Amino acid sequence: MFFRKKKEVKPEIFTEESCPACGVKSRRKFEDGDYVFKPATVCKNCSSPNTIISAVYGEYPPETHKN
Ligand SMILES: [Zn+2]
Numbered sequence: 797m798f799f800r801k802k803k804e805v806k807p808e809i810f811t812e813e814s815c816p817a818c819g820v821k822s823r824r825k826f827e828d829g830d831y832v833f834k835p836a837t838v839c840k841n842c843s844s845p846n847t848i849i850s851a852v853y854g855e856y857p858p859e860t861h862k863n
Contacts, residue, residue, distance in 0.1 A: 805856055805857060807854030807855055807856045808825070808855050808856075809825070809826035809852065809855075810823050810826055810853055810854070811824055811825070811826045811827065811851075811852050812849065812850050812851040812852070813837065813848070813849055813850065814849075814850040815839040815841065815842065816847075816848070817842050817844035817846060818839060818842040818844065820841040820842070821850065826852060832852055833848055833850075835847070835848055
């Protein structure tokens with residue numbers, strides 16, 4: 797038995813990391829265990845190890861139109 801796919805589109809979850817040292821923000825796909833203010837990875841811009849997750853949010857993909 798199949799579930800019929802409705803038109804409902806699930807939002808894609810993104811995690812935003814920000815670096816307090818240089819102010820750079822980067823966005824990546826959400827991973828399990830991510831939460832706001834969690835220490836994040838090393839900054840790609842200035843190599844500061846003090847980056848944190850500043851936001852987690854869902855975003856709907858752009859709507860695709862049927863032909
Ligand atoms: Zn930085």
